Amino acid sequence: MTGRLVIVGAGQAGFALAAKLRGLGDSRPITIVGAEENLPYQRPPLTKKYLLGEMAFDRLLFRPEHWYTDNNVEIRVSTWVEQIDRAAKQIVMQDGSRLDYETLALATGSTPRRLPPSVGGALEGVYLARDKRDADLLAGEMRPGRRVLIIGGGYIGLEAAAVARHRGLEVTLIEMGDRILQRVAAKETADIFRAIHQKHDVVIREKTGLKQLIGRNDHVTAAELSDGSTIDVDFVVVGIGVAPNDRLAKEAGLEVGNGIVVDSFARTSDPTIFAMGDCVELPWEGGRIRLESVQNAVDQAEAAAGIIAGGEKAYDPKPWFWSDQYDVKLQIAGFNLGYDETLLRPGLREGAASVWYFKQSRFIAVDAINDAKAYVTGKKLLETGANPSREILADPTADLKQLLA
Numbered sequence: 001m002t003g004r005l006v007i008v009g010a011g012q013a014g015f016a017l018a019a020k021l022r023g024l025g026d027s028r029p030i031t032i033v034g035a036e037e038n039l040p041y042q043r044p045p046l047t048k049k050y051l052l053g054e055m056a057f058d059r060l061l062f063r064p065e066h067w068y069t070d071n072n073v074e075i076r077v078s079t080w081v082e083q084i085d086r087a088a089k090q091i092v093m094q095d096g097s098r099l100d101y102e103t104l105a106l107a108t109g110s111t112p113r114r115l116p117p118s119v120g121g122a123l124e125g126v127y128l129a130r131d132k133r134d135a136d137l138l139a140g141e142m143r144p145g146r147r148v149l150i151i152g153g154g155y156i157g158l159e160a161a162a163v164a165r166h167r168g169l170e171v172t173l174i175e176m177g178d179r180i181l182q183r184v185a186a187k188e189t190a191d192i193f194r195a196i197h198q199k200h201d202v203v204i205r206e207k208t209g210l211k212q213l214i215g216r217n218d219h220v221t222a223a224e225l226s227d228g229s230t231i232d233v234d235f236v237v238v239g240i241g242v243a244p245n246d247r248l249a250k251e252a253g254l255e256v257g258n259g260i261v262v263d264s265f266a267r268t269s270d271p272t273i274f275a276m277g278d279c280v281e282l283p284w285e286g287g288r289i290r291l292e293s294v295q296n297a298v299d300q301a302e303a304a305a306g307i308i309a310g311g312e313k314a315y316d317p318k319p320w321f322w323s324d325q326y327d328v329k330l331q332i333a334g335f336n337l338g339y340d341e342t343l344l345r346p347g348l349r350e351g352a353a354s355v356w357y358f359k360q361s362r363f364i365a366v367d368a369i370n371d372a373k374a375y376v377t378g379k380k381l382l383e384t385g386a387n388p389s390r391e392i393l394a395d396p397t398a399d400l401k402q403l404l405a
């Protein structure tokens with residue numbers, strides 16, 4: 001048995017690392033230290049079924065409490081790690097207590113960007129959507145007839161809009177950029193989702209930013225928008241992106257860029273410290289990227305577990321992602337970074353479609369909207385590195401199976 005592995009961050013990646021190590025038969029002492037009061041849980045339902053009230057919190061937990069004792073994984077919840085003392089090989093908690101490590105893993109995730117107090121970000125009734133606490137507060141506000149302003153047309157904002165409409169609220173969503181989903185998806189995908197939300201009576205205002213929130217008795221009551229208009233609101237959801245939690249690493253002198261810099265083995269610039277999940281910047285096709293997804297957190301943690309347990313297999317990201325809005329399931333395979341061409345394939349069923357991304361004529365990603373076949377086909381093509389025929393893709397009656405032949 002080797003010395004203690006300490007994992008900072010009891011989220012998707014932190015849990016996956018511990019679980020995979022035990023799955024590999026590794027019996028070293030493991031301690032997971034996490035700031036939240038809950039056992040590790042999955043975040044995606046927080047803006048989907050959990051917020052809708054269709055999923056109990058217990059079902060979000062990766063494992064029940066006894067799993068940690070059964071597997072000799074010590075878990076310290078409600079514990080904030082303040083510092084890494086690399087010379088002493090210890091982490092320092094907020095209360096000053098210390099914990100020795102032989103190997104350290106940073107799985108600290110990311111923090112949602114907040115609205116600055118100067119534009120009303122500190123008013124009551126302004127919410128984020130990152131953790132269970134946020135979701136519980138939001139759920140309490142979601143009552144029929146109330147007016148919500150959602151700031152940000154990314155997946156978090158759109159999912160919150162769908163839940164709010166489902167619960168009978170009046171929803172306005174503003175997006176400062178030219179269109180919704182600008183950072184993450186092509187115009188074709190954005191057009192489809194805009195139409196879906198408009199069909200559900202969400203007011204989507206693109207190229208519209210927030211000037212400031214207006215409050216009465218410290219509670220938000222209205223929003224002044226960049227086009228000079230003012231709308232009355234009962235509460236606000238802010239979904240304007242996240243920043244990596246890399247402060248611990250930075251202060252400990254580790255290399256940090258847009259996140260903690262790691263190699264393909266999830267190693268930081270200190271070989272005894274690993275990092276994974278939302279908080280890292282990792283190698284990708286000769287450059288570096290930061291990914292915010294369950295797939296990345298889990299696969300990277302599992303690859304790191306292999307290395308920590310003595311293996312040599314590098315992490316080779318195979319990105320996939322999903323989003324649920326109303327009865328629409330979006331599934332994404334691949335990563336569309338740097339795409340220069342797209343192809344829209346209408347689906348045979350009503351409401352089904354897929355958007356195929358190419359970079360220098362090479363197929364790199366697909367957004368499949370209510371079209372599981374397009375998703376599975378795209379994923380397989382990416383695994384084999386094959387380039388699909390544009391003719392077949394463009395013909396909605398053609399069987400996608402042909403692309404795999």
Ligand SMILES: Cc1cc2nc3c(=O)[nH]c(=O)nc-3n(C[C@H](O)[C@H](O)[C@H](O)COP(=O)(O)OP(=O)(O)OC[C@H]3O[C@@H](n4cnc5c(N)ncnc54)[C@H](O)[C@@H]3O)c2cc1C
Nearest residue numbers: 009011012013035043044081108109277278292293294297
């Ligand atoms: C509402 C929501 C919906 C999402 N939907 C999807 C989806 O549909 N599909 C998808 O693929 N991804 C989705 N994601 C993204 C996905 O959940 C994240 O990419 C994933 O959770 C990242 O895992 P992680 O372990 O890196 O970070 P997290 O799961 O965020 O865990 C990090 C943990 O570290 C703790 N921590 C940070 N600093 C410290 C410290 N100093 N001391 C102690 N603890 C600390 C944090 O409190 C947190 O609990 C969603 C995220 C959110 C918030």
